[in-house]
Every structure is written in C-alpha cells, then in structure tokens.
Amino acid sequence: MTPALLWSIDQTALPVVGRTEVFPVRRVYCVGRNYIDHIREMREGSERDDPFFFQKPPDAVVATGATVPYPPQTDDLQFEGELVAAIGTEGADLSPRDAVAHVFGFAAGIDLTRRDRQRECREMARPWEAGKSFDHSAPCGPILPADEAAGTLSGELLLSVNDEPRQRTSLELMIWDLPEIVSHLSRSYRIMPGDLIYTGTPAGVAAVHPGDRIRVDITGLPVLTVTIGERETHASQ
Known part of the structure; x- marks a missing residue:
C-alpha cells in the first residue's frame, strides 16, 4: 500500500496597504535588461531587443523586514532594485x-542574483535558474493599490545599502514601459490574479555581504x- 503524502504548503502572500486582505502570490515573472545603463554596465545584448522574462518560484518572495540568508553556491550575491507590478485580473x-487595467497595484522589489552562477549559465548557454531562482531571492514590499499610486510610474527608484545610495533612476527610463511589459508577457502566458512582475533594474548593481x-x-x-543574514548551508553539502 502506498503511503499517503501528508504535508501542508503555506501559500506565499503579501500585505496590501489599507486592507485586511492579503495578495496571494501565484507566479513571479522578471524582466531582463530593461534599462540601457544596466545593459551597458553588464556589457550584454542589444539596447532595444524585445523584453524577455524569467521566473522565480512563488516561495522566493519574502516580505519587508526579513533577514535573507546568504545563499549557498555563490560568492557574489548582488542586489537589483525594481518596481513590481501585481496583477489583479x-x-x-x-x-x-x-494591459494596464489588469494591474492591481505596485510594490518595491529586489531581484537578488547569484551573479557568478548567472554568468556561468550564460557562458554555457543554459537557463538562468541557478543564478536567479533560489530561496528568498525575491524580496517584495507591501502592495499599494494602483488607484492610490498616482505618480509612481513617473517617479524615482533609489536603492541604498547601509544607507549609502547605490542605484537611482527615473522609472520613465525603462526601455519597455509597464503597459508594454504586461502586453508582451500576456502574449506568452495568460496572466492571472496573484502574478508579480519585476520590471527590471537600472545600473549600479553590486555585491552584498552578511550584515548588509x-x-x-x-x-x-x-x-x-x-x-x-549569515551564509546558508545545506546538510547535504
């Protein structure tokens, strides 16, 4: 007799500003190379290719205030600050x-990246999962409903490490703006309530270390x- 599989899985969810309801996360999509200065910084690709997307697992999302363990299998953990769009319909x-009518709200996000693993994947023409899709790799702030986020899409993003500014940009400098991003994504995937879209990062990415x-x-x-946090280790390693 085959034993029953008995476990419970807690669905990742984010708080919504001003509401008791939470936003259950379904999928996490990330846009690659959506600021010209970051493309030049990384020395990769055309500056006007169609947007492309990679995914992170939903349980990679962690809420503001979290301590993120330094992940295994890397010596070059880097931050990428991003605007996040939350899909509602x-x-x-x-x-x-x-497309924009399908956006429920917005949040601040970070695409944490094992840059050494990502470079290895790129050099070997392999998918980016080893560099991008690891545990705790998608911190995201509380979601502000879109009708309360006037000025956000024409506003600024500032990422600081230990109170020192590291990335600063106008969101209007995205190569592909939000309506275009959602439109392109919807041609390949049916977008659904609970989807998060990380819209790309500007120049200034760099490594972080435990305690930062x-x-x-x-x-x-x-x-x-x-x-x-401190470096995470796996018992099997």
Whole structure:
C-alpha cells in the first residue's frame, strides 16, 4: 500500500496597504535588461531587443523586514532594485492600452542574483535558474493599490545599502514601459490574479555581504528593507 503524502504548503502572500486582505502570490515573472545603463554596465545584448522574462518560484518572495540568508553556491550575491507590478485580473494577448487595467497595484522589489552562477549559465548557454531562482531571492514590499499610486510610474527608484545610495533612476527610463511589459508577457502566458512582475533594474548593481541592510524607496510606495543574514548551508553539502 502506498503511503499517503501528508504535508501542508503555506501559500506565499503579501500585505496590501489599507486592507485586511492579503495578495496571494501565484507566479513571479522578471524582466531582463530593461534599462540601457544596466545593459551597458553588464556589457550584454542589444539596447532595444524585445523584453524577455524569467521566473522565480512563488516561495522566493519574502516580505519587508526579513533577514535573507546568504545563499549557498555563490560568492557574489548582488542586489537589483525594481518596481513590481501585481496583477489583479486575468488576461491574454493584451494590447498595451488594455494591459494596464489588469494591474492591481505596485510594490518595491529586489531581484537578488547569484551573479557568478548567472554568468556561468550564460557562458554555457543554459537557463538562468541557478543564478536567479533560489530561496528568498525575491524580496517584495507591501502592495499599494494602483488607484492610490498616482505618480509612481513617473517617479524615482533609489536603492541604498547601509544607507549609502547605490542605484537611482527615473522609472520613465525603462526601455519597455509597464503597459508594454504586461502586453508582451500576456502574449506568452495568460496572466492571472496573484502574478508579480519585476520590471527590471537600472545600473549600479553590486555585491552584498552578511550584515548588509538593503533599502528600496520608490515614489509613493511603501519602503522595502531586508538584511542579509549569515551564509546558508545545506546538510547535504
């Protein structure tokens, strides 16, 4: 007789500003190379290729105030500060004009990256999962409903490490703006309530170490802060 599989899985959810309800996370999509200065910084790719997407697991999302263990299998953990769009309604094959109506709200986010693993994947023409899709790799702040986020899309992003500014940009400098991002994504995937879209990072990415405190400020949105903890080890290693 096959034994029953008995475990419970807690669904990742984020707080919503001003509401008792939470935002259950379904999928996490990330846009690669969406600021020209970051493309030049990383010395990779055309400056006007169509946007491309990679995914992180939903349980990679951690809320503001968390301590993020320094992950295994890397000596080069880097931050990427980003605007995050939270999807509230289902849609597919959307035009840019229609796409923005499917956005429920916005948050500040960080795409943590094992840069050494990402470079290895790129050099070997392999998927980026080893560099991008690890535990605790998608910190995200509270979600502010879109109708309360006036000025955010024309505002600024500032990421600081230990109170020192490291990344600063206008969100208007994204190569592909939010309606275009959602539209492109909806051509390949049916977007659904609970999806998060990390919209890309500007120049200034760099390594962080245990004890470092990362803060992301985006115009009009709740602040996101996380602290890098001690190196995580796996018993099998």
